[in-house]
Amino acid sequence: MGEEQTSGPGEPGADRPLTRRELRLARERRAQEREAQQAEPQQAEPQQAEPQQAEVRGPVAPRVEPPALARRTVPVPPAPADGDEGRQLRPAHGRRALQGSPVDAQWSGTGPRAPGRSPFPPVTAVSEQQGEDLNDALAQATAPSVATGVPTQRRGRRAARPSTTGLEQITDAPGEAPPDDTPPRAAAPAATGEEGAGSDAAAPAWDWHPSPPPVEGEPDPVTGQLPTLTDLLDARTEPASGPAEHGWRGAVRRATGGVLAPAPGRAEREQRAAVASVQRSLDGPRTVVVINPKGGAHKTTATMLIASTFGEHRSGSALAWDNNETRGTLGWRSQSSWHQSTAVDLLRDLDRFAAPDSARMGDLDAYVRTQPGAHVDVLASDEDAASAASIDAEAFRALHRTLTRFYRVMVVDTGNNMRASNWQAAIEVADQVVIVSTVREDTAQSAAWAVDALRATGHEDIVRNAVTVLSDPAPRRDRELAERLHEHFGRLTRSVIDVPYDRALVAGGPIDVDALSPDSRQAWLRVSAAVAEGL
Template sequence: MTQTDDRTEQRQGAPRGGAHAEPRRFATATDFLDRRAAEATTGPATWGWRGAVRRMSGGLVSPAMGPAEAEHHDLRRRVQRDLDGPRTIAFVNPKGGAAKTTGVLAAGCTFGTVRGGGVVAWDNNETRGTLGIRGARAGHHNTTRELLEDLERFDQVGSSRIGDLGAYVRSQGDAHFDVLASDERPDVTGTIHADDFGAVHGLLERFYRVILVDTGNNMRAENWLAAAGAADLLVVTSTVREDTGYSGLWMLDALADAGVPDLKHRTLTVLSDPSPTVDKGLAADLVDVYEQRTRSVHRVPYDPALVSGSVVPYTELSRATQRSWLAACAAMADAL
């Protein structure tokens, strides 16, 4: 080999130590861009005294993020992670007052604002639920019932558009997610069946990346079972009350007895405080038992902004409540 050939091979990354030497590892263009993911949680501080020092010095002194700010950015990054297809999360507990609807709306606000859209919250109650009441209203009164009646509008995949769903879903404004309410007409009888769930779910999967399902209280209902079967993740919601916590555990027992596969790793728990003070012993017991039964448990503090039973004012929630839901949604994204 000539000296010129040798220099050429070195420039091309050929090993210099003979045929058996390890080739040099060069950073690829993708590696170059991926470095930003790490920088997002290690960049200059904007919070607290660190951020104040940076601003006052005009950036000449630029402390790194503190632990709390770095964790916040990491949680946001996890919520924003790419998914390789639509994902469905069902919020479940067969007892009323278990914070299912509150949880769906809080998760909708979190996923919607942090991911930037592509999220729908669906009230899959077999008759009438309250998700439509607690979400922002729209200029129409259409619900799942009307969508079922008009499904033929979406038969042609090539010509149907997400904008056409605007006649049935309700935009939640700055929260960047939509709500599909359950039937609200008092003159209509009948329930939502498994086939109905499948038809609507299949349509929503065409247009949304994250589908949050608010379930009813009858886990023997066809649409409840269909939602549990279709969900990529189950979120057990409970308050720090013995009856609500028992109900969720009873449900997990029933699902395990029914042979639901990989139940522990397909389920996580959100445990909310129903009042400013709760029984700490009961809270510890519930965390312990649900940690045994589900992949993780996430505590949400009491927030007076949620007690009215009206629209969930996400921007008025306390910083602690918003952070708790950010952590819970990050865990949901991890599970997906």
């Protein structure tokens, strides 16, 4: 390494201008010289008048010149050994400077530097600027990349080695691939003795090829299909739920004319979610079958209220059907109509609806009983005490084929005889089974026996997807029994829902949905939402 050229203050070398510190020292030195010159005439007279005193005092102490400022040097690490050309050097500390920018006024040139030339003096090893360039290259290598693509060459893990002279040596451990989201790292410039070595931009260690953008007309790379109208409609954002409409939040909104519009509370959000579940789109007619082989288990009540809830929130097209083989009570629990026709009468005139082009929805009004305000029709079972007619499996299938052309949701009330052919036929066409029981030992045991019978006859899937409804028969509930029933049916069916006691249903007359308590209506809405999830 050549000797370093330095020059004293005030004596600039031919190869560089004065630094600021050297200029400041030169000005201070000239000011001291002027002060010394002004003080010499005043001191000459005392020296002549008292020569002996001057001799005693001795000569004036010589002025000490400030030492020459040497150029700052950087510790130079030892030259790389053979086979270490692939090493990359990175300063352990220091700021990251742009490549080619002047740092600490180290450039000794007198004019604009040539393009591609380093503004720093040549060195035989790694200089400070080269260290800064390495630091900048590493900073660019570790910065997030805006390009997307897959590297074409595998790069190893960076393993640190013991640092020397303030520089940390980084090597690549072979055999390991870089992360997919890491951009390529630039290679370190080689340390040579030629002028300007290491100052030019180094080539990256490996190429980076971004993945091509999707081409119009090509299928999706994941699904392999082109987008359709359904995909476009599914991409729409869901509308906002809107402000509260019930409770004190709704009262505040109405009182302020909408100036204050609180968001709905938890109960109202759950109600809206249940309504949305009931209103979900169906790809065809659906059949819900309500079962319990014991009377007094609230099967008829559940059939009527589930059908009414679907009809209310789906704007009609719901049917409550009494599928008792002889006589049921659904017709008695519904509002009376101008006729007394039943399923037996519809079965007798079923040929009228055989031709799809001639059958009309209005023709069914002579056989079903429309419930005012409930948006549901009721098809009662045979009510003639002198009649010997009965509905068997073949009759049920014929009625079911015809009614599915006019109703989207049919809720079927079954009898107490699980061995009856029409009972078995209803289970065969069921899309959803609802197991109803009161919180009583006898009705709960009957429901459990029905579940065991279904599983024994190969209907495990129907039971697994079923919904269990536990209705309170009295204002005071048996909590211990209710917990037992939840534990038992919760392990067998998909959902178990409690329905509170309602005084409006005790009398046993026609069911008036508007007379139900808010808690009861909310509970049956939850039941209907759970049923809709299984459709």
